[in-house]
Amino acid sequence: MRHSKKGFASLTPEQRKAIARQGGLAATARGVAHKFTPEEARKAGHLSGSKYSKEYLAELGRKGGLAKQRKILEAKQGKNNGS
Numbered sequence: 001m002r003h004s005k006k007g008f009a010s011l012t013p014e015q016r017k018a019i020a021r022q023g024g025l026a027a028t029a030r031g032v033a034h035k036f037t038p039e040e041a042r043k044a045g046h047l048s049g050s051k052y053s054k055e056y057l058a059e060l061g062r063k064g065g066l067a068k069q070r071k072i073l074e075a076k077q078g079k080n081n082g083s
Contacts, residue, residue: 008016027033036044 004010008019011019024033
């Protein structure tokens with residue numbers, strides 16, 4: 001069963017970009033938009049790459065893959081039992 005797209009998901013990428021741009025312009029006009037200094041940007045980039053260990057991220061990926069496989073198998077078994 002497919003779900004209809006709602007909200008931003010129903011917009012084209014161009015429409016989403018236009019809305020985001022309007023928000024950015026409004027924040028800048030109000031003076032509330034954050035402006036990163038080169039040092040802040042460098043620090044943020046470094047932190048985002050080192051926040052989680054490779055082992056932790058690999059484990060998350062394995063768990064997600066197993067959960068998806070289990071869900072697919074359960075759906076197939078449900079179809080077979082319902083026929």
